[in-house]
Amino acid sequence: xxxxxxxxxxxxxxxGTFFCPHCQTTRSYELKKAKNYFALYFIPIIxxxxxxxxxxxxxxxxxxxxxxxxxxxxxxxKRGVTLAEMLNTIKPQLEGGMPIEYLLRDLTSAGLDxxxxxxxxxxxxxxxxxxxxxxxxxxxxxxxxCSEDDTPLEADRNRTNA
Ligand SMILES: [Zn+2]
Ligand SMILES: [Zn+2]
Numbered sequence: 001x002x003x004x005x006x007x008x009x010x011x012x013x014x015x016g017t018f019f020c021p022h023c024q025t026t027r028s029y030e031l032k033k034a035k036n037y038f039a040l041y042f043i044p045i046i047x048x049x050x051x052x053x054x055x056x057x058x059x060x061x062x063x064x065x066x067x068x069x070x071x072x073x074x075x076x077x078k079r080g081v082t083l084a085e086m087l088n089t090i091k092p093q094l095e096g097g098m099p100i101e102y103l104l105r106d107l108t109s110a111g112l113d114x115x116x117x118x119x120x121x122x123x124x125x126x127x128x129x130x131x132x133x134x135x136x137x138x139x140x141x142x143x144x145x146c147s148e149d150d151t152p153l154e155a156d157r158n159r160t161n162a
Contacts, residue, residue, distance in 0.1 A: 007039040022062040083110045090124040099137035129156040
């Protein structure tokens with residue numbers, strides 16, 4: 001008795017990383033091509049119709065249309081520092097010698113309202129400030145010299161008296 005039928009065969013044609021809609025994160029994928037074969041005794045012999053390409057997530061094993069690779073990876077985590085990361089590092093950055101004006105500029109350019117940024121800075125390092133008599137930049141009370149010109153900082157009287 002001769003047993004014949006069709007059998008689908010897949011072949012990996014490419015691999016890389018993509019944004020997996022199932023895992024909701026960047027995963028590695030394999031791009032596979034499926035083909036139907038005419039099979040004799042379950043051995044594929046003659047390639048029949050092309051079943052097309054599909055993408056398989058190597059983590060969750062979900063398969064997607066190959067179109068998934070051309071989708072904009074908008075949900076991919078953004079490169080660079082996020083506002084949340086910036087807020088978490090306010091205190092170490094300022095106490096490490098970063099001028100308050102510089103941090104304020106970074107926070108506002110990241111989309112934070114200036115008043116909110118000022119309040120956030122006060123919350124992180126307190127209201128006390130030291131000022132550089134040479135360039136006028138202000139620093140956290142823990143900083144002793146200006147990072148721009150190495151001038152010893154003075155207490156900011158305008159602020160502490162207010
Ligand atoms: Zn996945
Ligand atoms: Zn200075």
